Amino acid sequence: MSRAFVLRAGGVLALLALWWAASAAGIWPEVFVPKPESVWSSLVETWTDGYAGHPLWEHLGVSLRRILLGSLYGVLGGVVAGLLIGLVPTVRALLGPLVTFVRTLPPLAYFSLLVIWFGIDETPKVVLLFVAALPPVAVATADAVRGVHEDYVHAARSLGATRRQIPFLIVLPSALPELMTGIRVAVGVAYTTVVAAETVNGVPGIGGMIRDAQRYNQSDVVVLGLLVIGASGLLIDALLQLAERRLAPWRGRA
Amino acid sequence: MAESSPPAVELSGVSLSYGGRRDRVLALGPVDARIEAGEFVVIVGPSGCGKSTLLRLVAGFAPPSEGTVHVDGAPVAGPGPDRGVVFQQPRLFPWLSVRRNVEFGLRTTGVPRAERRARSAGLLELVGLGDSAARRPYELSGGMQQRAAIARALAPDPAILLMDEPFAALDALTRERLQEEIRRIWQATGKTVLFVTHSVDEAVFLGTRILVLSRRPGRIVLDRSAPPRSAGPRTRPSSLALREEVAAAVRDAAA
Numbered sequence: 001m002s003r004a005f006v007l008r009a010g011g012v013l014a015l016l017a018l019w020w021a022a023s024a025a026g027i028w029p030e031v032f033v034p035k036p037e038s039v040w041s042s043l044v045e046t047w048t049d050g051y052a053g054h055p056l057w058e059h060l061g062v063s064l065r066r067i068l069l070g071s072l073y074g075v076l077g078g079v080v081a082g083l084l085i086g087l088v089p090t091v092r093a094l095l096g097p098l099v100t101f102v103r104t105l106p107p108l109a110y111f112s113l114l115v116i117w118f119g120i121d122e123t124p125k126v127v128l129l130f131v132a133a134l135p136p137v138a139v140a141t142a143d144a145v146r147g148v149h150e151d152y153v154h155a156a157r158s159l160g161a162t163r164r165q166i167p168f169l170i171v172l173p174s175a176l177p178e179l180m181t182g183i184r185v186a187v188g189v190a191y192t193t194v195v196a197a198e199t200v201n202g203v204p205g206i207g208g209m210i211r212d213a214q215r216y217n218q219s220d221v222v223v224l225g226l227l228v229i230g231a232s233g234l235l236i237d238a239l240l241q242l243a244e245r246r247l248a249p250w251r252g253r254a
Numbered sequence: 255m256a257e258s259s260p261p262a263v264e265l266s267g268v269s270l271s272y273g274g275r276r277d278r279v280l281a282l283g284p285v286d287a288r289i290e291a292g293e294f295v296v297i298v299g300p301s302g303c304g305k306s307t308l309l310r311l312v313a314g315f316a317p318p319s320e321g322t323v324h325v326d327g328a329p330v331a332g333p334g335p336d337r338g339v340v341f342q343q344p345r346l347f348p349w350l351s352v353r354r355n356v357e358f359g360l361r362t363t364g365v366p367r368a369e370r371r372a373r374s375a376g377l378l379e380l381v382g383l384g385d386s387a388a389r390r391p392y393e394l395s396g397g398m399q400q401r402a403a404i405a406r407a408l409a410p411d412p413a414i415l416l417m418d419e420p421f422a423a424l425d426a427l428t429r430e431r432l433q434e435e436i437r438r439i440w441q442a443t444g445k446t447v448l449f450v451t452h453s454v455d456e457a458v459f460l461g462t463r464i465l466v467l468s469r470r471p472g473r474i475v476l477d478r479s480a481p482p483r484s485a486g487p488r489t490r491p492s493s494l495a496l497r498e499e500v501a502a503a504v505r506d507a508a509a
Contacts, residue, residue: 151345154315159359160335160410169362173349250348253392 034220039227042220051221052212054204060228063194063206066122070129070197071190075183078134082141082182083167092142103135107193115200125197132193133186140182144175177251180244184237191233260327262414262446263289263312267321269471270307280471282307284321287465287474291413294440294447298457298500299467300508305450308472309418312448313339326413335363338407342419344399346391352402353378353387359410377405380439397428404436408443415440417449421456433459454504458497466503476503 016036022028023035030038046056054062081099084091107128114124114131148171156170157163172179195207202208206225213221244251269283282304289295297305311318312325314333323330325337333339338359346355356374365373378384381401383394391399400420407415417436421429437460440447451457457464458480466476480496 149345151341151343152347154313154333155339155341155345155347155406156358156362157333158313158335158337158339159406160362161358162362165362169358170347173347176349248349250390250392253348 031217031219034223038220039223042218042224046209046221046224051209052203056209056224056228059204059206059209059225060232062204063198063229064232066125066129066197066205067187067190067194069126070193071133071183071187073126073130074133074186074190075137077130078137078182078186079141079172079179081134081138083145083171085138085142086145087167087171095138096142099135099138102131103139107132108196108199111196111199120201124200125194125202128197129190129193133190136185136189137179137182140178140185141175144178145171147178148174177244177248180240180248184240184244187236187240188233191229191236194229259291260324261288262291262293262326263287263448264324265308265312265321266324268308268311268318268323269320270304270311270316271319282311282470282472283318285472285474287477289446289448289463291446292444294437294449294460294462295465296449296451296457296461296463297465297467298451298454298504299472300469300504301452303467303469303507304472305452305467306418308467309416309448309450312414313337313416335359335410336412337414337416338410338412340400340403340407340415340417340420342422344391344396344403346399346402346406348391350391351387352383352389352391352394355391355402356387356405356409358406363410373409374405377408378402380408380442381405381435395428397424397432400424400432401435404439408439408445412445414446414448417447419450419452422451422453429456436460454497454501458493458500464496464500466500466507468507475507476500 019033020036023030023033027033043056045051046059048055050056051059081095085095085099086092110131111124111128114127118124118127152170152174153166156166161169194205195210198205198207199211202211206229210222210225213219213225265285265287267283268285269280271278271280273279285308297308299305307316310316311323312330314323314330314337346352347358350358353374356377357370360370360373375384375387378387381404383398383401383405386394386398386402391402394402404420420436421432424432433456436447436449449460451460461480463479464476465474467473468475476499478496478499481493
């Protein structure tokens with residue numbers, strides 16, 4: 001634990017030092033590689049005075065809300081789709097290729113269509129994240145469902161469970177470890193997609209903030225946006241890992 | 255009374271085959287057998303002879319290709335809480351505590367909470383796991399897991415207990431102890447037990463009746479009642495003759 005912590009902290013510090021050295025050496029213009037201290041001052045500035053009329057925490061909060069809503073709907077939809085794909089051969093034949101098709105599409109490509117359908121407010125953004133987050137959950141759930149050992153089902157049926165009870169009493173709980181992995185991947189996908197979702201009318205929002213800063217060559221704000229997204233993503237993934245250990249502690253042991 | 259009640263299990267012309275029309279493989283049978291309520295029947299045979307398959311047909315996990323399986327006079331249409339199953343691997347549900355595993359078959363059959371608690375406590379006591387109710391299955395040793403699996407199978411109070419090489423994956427000491435316990439549980443509960451093993455010693459020690467299956471396609475080549483036994487050493491002269499006969503039949507079956 002402490003050794004791992006020292007290694008992690010050391011890695012972060014080494015990267016910071018490298019960054020500081022590269023910017024201090026002045027090899028590249030400041031627009032390409034902003035100094036750590038100017039990123040820091042833009043953090044202080046956007047936190048107190050805001051950027052594009054909104055404080056940093058509001059940009060972050062709005063983006064997180066989109067990520068969480070999109071992931072939530074994506075997880076719910078993905079679990080239902082995965083259960084059906086895993087359990088019903090007809091649905092597997094119908095939906096399986098569709099899920100793979102959607103998974104290979106770059107989110108920016110279908111975002112244009114979503115804007116035409118839903119306008120430029122919250123709906124297309126959340127729908128985009130939902131569409132991006134659903135396939136990993138669906139695939140993980142479907143695989144886990146098909147991987148349930150038949151003797152679990154046999155045991156449950158011999159203990160009086162009906163066919164209709166099996167998905168809820170046996171299949172879903174035994175798929176929980178893989179499902180949690182799918183959820184982590186889905187939230188990660190939602191994170192990487194949120195900047196794409198905020199290319200249109202994205203302010204407030206971290207992605208919108210980055211887009212705006214890019215237009216004015218404010219690379220310190222761009223880097224700040226990247227760091228904020230990355231740091232909050234690390235935090236959320238840590239929470240999800242904690243939830244995974246709580247909800248499925250038998251992973252690798254049964 | 256005894257004549258009028260149907261047999262616990264009746265197999266008539268039961269066979270099972272795999273594969274398609276061209277490459278059809280007969281795995282089992284035809285098998286005819288009649289098992290009375292309260293018997294402890296051990297099915298023994300070489301590996302791959304279809305003895306586990308036979309047990310799974312009685313459990314209702316698959317239908318036979320030919321013939322019929324009747325349990326308590328009714329044809330088997332699928333698995334049900336009248337037939338408890340213990341597998342070679344415990345197959346406890348890892349997302350439930352030991353107690354909730356045992357109560358699984360009580361919830362599905364609608365037993366109220368207070369009675370569930372009382373019955374699961376009694377069953378865990380019966381298998382010697384009174385202290386482990388709150389633990390998760392993966393926190394138990396292999397032998398304890400199999401005890402819990404036996405308690406879980408007994409919970410809905412099935413008339414028949416089907417055991418598929420339940421002790422094969424355990425160490426010798428644990429196996430012997432569990433063999434004693436399952437005899438004791440059988441005596442205490444009066445259930446019909448159908449027990450599959452590849453061990454002649456286990457068969458002779460446990461069974462009131464021993465069926466030997468030939469190698470594939472498995473057919474019954476020996477059907478012997480064991481002499482009534484009382485508590486005593488594991489190897490008694492009366493069982494030695496039976497052991498020889500069963501061992502010879504298994505040897506011939508495997509050849």
